[in-house]
Amino acid sequence: MAGNLDIDTTRRNKRPRPLSESEKEKLDEFIDAIHYSARYSDDEYEYRHVQLPKQMLKVIPKEYFDQTRAGILKLLWEDEWRALGITQSLGWEHYEVHEPEPHILLFKRPMNYQPPMN
Template identity: 75%
Template sequence: MADLDYNRRNKQPRALSEAEKSRLEEFVDSIHYSSRYNDDEYEYRHVQLPKNMLKAIPKDYHDPNTNTLKLLWEEEWRALGITQSLGWEHYEVHEPEPHILLFKRPINYVPPGQ
């Protein structure tokens, strides 16, 4: 698998304002998390956002060339209301269905300090 193209994310995490967070709150309970699946190196899961949630996500989280979300920093996807254990990295957006975000982390991931 190719390394992440870091040009597809904001240069640094972009925090949400309180107003932006409040616009997203109504969608949080409708976020769907897939089961995990894996290959020899990574475990994967996809996170399906409610389609209407994309309209409430700030424009600078979106890639103007593809009209999909950029690759999100952990601080960004957590601010959207996505909750997962540590170590997950947003590595791709499923362009035909831009509300589906793909995540991966190394198999047997151990958080730092454990």
């Protein structure tokens, strides 16, 4: 996982919650409708937002949602957002949900990110 990007880890599941095969099948129909913004940046991070089809929120498992904020997803682990069908290069961290439009997930990664060498 990337270094500390000032992400509120209390807003995540304690560990990634895998999807069952039937859950994956329900999400598959939405994958082609996921929209990815262009990247934008400041001095420290590059950003992008990912817009999920609104109907997709109805089939995402309830464990992915913040129980204290109705209809708002938790901050997702990389394994979780990838399981939903979001595809992007390495280093991106889900750091916020745009609450007025909870189907929009905000991602960031350090500028000039280089994946770790194995």
